[in-house]
Amino acid sequence: MGKYVAQRIALMLFTLLIITLICFVLVRMLPPAELPLNDPHTAVIEARREAQGYNKPYLVQFGIFLRNIFTKFDWGLSDKLYFGQNVADIFLQKLPATVFTNLYSIILSIPIGIGLGIWAALKKNTWVDYFISTVTMVVISVPSFVFAFIIQYVLSYKLGWFPFLMKAGTDWLSWDMFVSMLPAVMSLSFGVIAGFTRTTRAELTEVLTSEFMLLARTKGLTKAQATIRHALKNCAVVIVPAIFGEFIGIMSGSLVIEKIFAIPGVGNLYLNAINARDYNIFMLDSCFYTAVGLAAGIVVDISYGFIDPRIRMGSKK
Amino acid sequence: MEYEHIPAEKFTFTQMDASLHDTKLETKSRSYLADAFLRFRKNKSSVVAAIIIAFLLVFAIVSPIISPYTINQKDKFYQSYAPFVRQIADMKLGIFDGATTRPSQNEKSMLYWRGIAEETGMDPLINILETTSTTVVYRGKEREEYTYTIETNQYYEKGVIYLVLSYDEFERIQAWQDETGIQVIYPYVDPADIHGITDHPNIWYKVDSSGAAQPDKDGNLVPVYSTRTQNTGAEYHSLRIAGDDGSYVYSTAKSGAVQCRVCYYNYYQYLYGHEPMYLMGTNSMGQDLFMAIGVGARFSIVFAICVSAINLFLGAIYGAVEGYYGGAIDMTMERISDILSGIPFVVATTLFQLHLAQKVGVVPSFLFAYVVTGWIGMASLTRKQFYRFKGQEFILAARTLGASDGRLMFKHIFPNSIGTIITSVALVIPGVISSETQLTYLGIINLSDFAGTSIGTLMSQGQVAMTSAPHAIFFPSLFVSLLLISFNLFGNGLRDAFNPTTRGEDD
Numbered sequence: 001m002g003k004y005v006a007q008r009i010a011l012m013l014f015t016l017l018i019i020t021l022i023c024f025v026l027v028r029m030l031p032p033a034e035l036p037l038n039d040p041h042t043a044v045i046e047a048r049r050e051a052q053g054y055n056k057p058y059l060v061q062f063g064i065f066l067r068n069i070f071t072k073f074d075w076g077l078s079d080k081l082y083f084g085q086n087v088a089d090i091f092l093q094k095l096p097a098t099v100f101t102n103l104y105s106i107i108l109s110i111p112i113g114i115g116l117g118i119w120a121a122l123k124k125n126t127w128v129d130y131f132i133s134t135v136t137m138v139v140i141s142v143p144s145f146v147f148a149f150i151i152q153y154v155l156s157y158k159l160g161w162f163p164f165l166m167k168a169g170t171d172w173l174s175w176d177m178f179v180s181m182l183p184a185v186m187s188l189s190f191g192v193i194a195g196f197t198r199t200t201r202a203e204l205t206e207v208l209t210s211e212f213m214l215l216a217r218t219k220g221l222t223k224a225q226a227t228i229r230h231a232l233k234n235c236a237v238v239i240v241p242a243i244f245g246e247f248i249g250i251m252s253g254s255l256v257i258e259k260i261f262a263i264p265g266v267g268n269l270y271l272n273a274i275n276a277r278d279y280n281i282f283m284l285d286s287c288f289y290t291a292v293g294l295a296a297g298i299v300v301d302i303s304y305g306f307i308d309p310r311i312r313m314g315s316k317k
Numbered sequence: 318m319e320y321e322h323i324p325a326e327k328f329t330f331t332q333m334d335a336s337l338h339d340t341k342l343e344t345k346s347r348s349y350l351a352d353a354f355l356r357f358r359k360n361k362s363s364v365v366a367a368i369i370i371a372f373l374l375v376f377a378i379v380s381p382i383i384s385p386y387t388i389n390q391k392d393k394f395y396q397s398y399a400p401f402v403r404q405i406a407d408m409k410l411g412i413f414d415g416a417t418t419r420p421s422q423n424e425k426s427m428l429y430w431r432g433i434a435e436e437t438g439m440d441p442l443i444n445i446l447e448t449t450s451t452t453v454v455y456r457g458k459e460r461e462e463y464t465y466t467i468e469t470n471q472y473y474e475k476g477v478i479y480l481v482l483s484y485d486e487f488e489r490i491q492a493w494q495d496e497t498g499i500q501v502i503y504p505y506v507d508p509a510d511i512h513g514i515t516d517h518p519n520i521w522y523k524v525d526s527s528g529a530a531q532p533d534k535d536g537n538l539v540p541v542y543s544t545r546t547q548n549t550g551a552e553y554h555s556l557r558i559a560g561d562d563g564s565y566v567y568s569t570a571k572s573g574a575v576q577c578r579v580c581y582y583n584y585y586q587y588l589y590g591h592e593p594m595y596l597m598g599t600n601s602m603g604q605d606l607f608m609a610i611g612v613g614a615r616f617s618i619v620f621a622i623c624v625s626a627i628n629l630f631l632g633a634i635y636g637a638v639e640g641y642y643g644g645a646i647d648m649t650m651e652r653i654s655d656i657l658s659g660i661p662f663v664v665a666t667t668l669f670q671l672h673l674a675q676k677v678g679v680v681p682s683f684l685f686a687y688v689v690t691g692w693i694g695m696a697s698l699t700r701k702q703f704y705r706f707k708g709q710e711f712i713l714a715a716r717t718l719g720a721s722d723g724r725l726m727f728k729h730i731f732p733n734s735i736g737t738i739i740t741s742v743a744l745v746i747p748g749v750i751s752s753e754t755q756l757t758y759l760g761i762i763n764l765s766d767f768a769g770t771s772i773g774t775l776m777s778q779g780q781v782a783m784t785s786a787p788h789a790i791f792f793p794s795l796f797v798s799l800l801l802i803s804f805n806l807f808g809n810g811l812r813d814a815f816n817p818t819t820r821g822e823d824d
Contacts, residue, residue: 015656015659023664026672027668027671138802141806143755143797143801153787157784255663255759256758271759274761277671290659293661
């Protein structure tokens, strides 16, 4: 097991390195941003560029890039968007907004999603099940920003329950901030709820018809006891890794939702960096998204092995 | 024991001359596809989805053709206006009347709307939704003041605008007026007569310095049309409005051109040859949404089909090679696709845009971005199918008979996995449409130069005026939601139909 995990992580780091290299070379091939004359930062940025090895072969540049990251966590200076500021600092400032919205969203949606899924599975082939399944299908198909528009129009504009956009400021834990985040949180939640409902329902209906459930009932357990002790435990094999995946995924957030509700998060930073052609920010954000995606995948895979004793990871058989 | 020692002559041949054949099957045989189709037809929701898809496709093809507008027609004034068709608006059904709700209108603004109605003959006021009265004390006297919430027709409430025309153009409009009998040019009002107000072309009556109408004692508006002939811009010899004794002046000279008051609704008819007719209203660019959605949808659908076709082709070949040969080849190829699949899609799109968009155009570089990571799903699907089938006996038999690798792969194994692959194509299409809409909404990709517009662009334009013109975001969202829901339902139906294990479950 330990060997398998180590193998997977090594492979992931290798993949990350290659993707970073590809992105890095492609970005450095573009002409660097032109710097304004008469700006005190210009000299600094030019000096930094010299130190980062612009005009040297790409592989040398990449070496310098990696060395700076590993020794000083230095991702370069912003040369367009936040002129002269350290990219890593800007990025860390933007991270809380994204993490908090997504965290609230999954805290809200996972219990609801699993609950609905269990309900639908227990009432299989009744109108409850049909209703939940149909709504789930619709929610999964419709892109999240359509929900965002509906929520923004109905709840924020017509009913006036929430502010139109997210409140500015950094008081992440205040009540006002929480309320102003809610429209975004709800828009994000729809998809997650539907995903969990579908997975739970599919898994539970399968488990409920298996023979050990019949045995559990035969030996005298009530339906509730049998479901909770035996069926849900088996469902967890699929659901828990998905929850882990979601938790890793909260970092990356959603570009569209962040744009609609003006959340000053990583996604918005990324969009702005693309529009302004701020390559250092773009590079950091790209690496971040890649790393989050890879990490989520690996966590899901490995957690299967920890949760389900029947799965032996990496064994030959 | 009479069955023993039977003499030989008692035996007869049952069949000596007739040749022995298998009897032909009495019933018609059903092919795999026909069978799948039969099962698909039993699935009600998928059939409905297929009908909706067909309807949306027809809409996308037909709407830009039957709409009187093209994507390049951007009206300067009719922007973010609600749906309007005059013939239906005249029936007063409350639909297609270009209505917008205007809260807190006082007496002054009500007179303003009345002024437009009296001059142009088109009443912008549809109905009064709410009246609130307040008692105010004005110069020592108590007085009732009313505030209204009203619905107005946005197309009519534009009323009259100032327009600077060349002499030729002025002449042409007059000729058109004579021909059709529609009044476009209205008599000029000199700012000097209306307290120097120059930014309200709709004022043609006596006003006080704040721009509030001052009716006479019967409550009628008093016209103050200009009769100062010394300022006349160009000769006017066409239709005159009612109540004009020939003394009204219809234009004023303005540095080599003519300034006049033009009823925009009628001027629009002069420009385009028809009345404004917007089945789904206009967006914030002044484009007809009915046509623009069709234009955007055409691109989305064609693009999605191209992407899935290319990905299917590449993925099938890649997956076939991986799955068939296995071993070291499989390992290496899997690592390559692992690396590619690790690239977030939005990063790939951006990089392609930055590098290729200048050289090969936005759409091809967008297509590359989809292709570079998109085929991986298809490849792993095909690979799995190949692993499933390649060890089976019929493959061994074919190999024994000397079939080559290529023949084994594409003649014997591939047809067995075709059902799974078709299904996944049906589910890839909505995925492509959805992400394409998101990227154009975000503005990472701008397709306007190539395709005219796209659903995502329409949504981001609609979002600008979301509170005042919700229709501009409603219709594109509705279209894309319907399209995606029905494609997904359709895909699910296909999956069930092609899955032989569900066969007979519902019979």
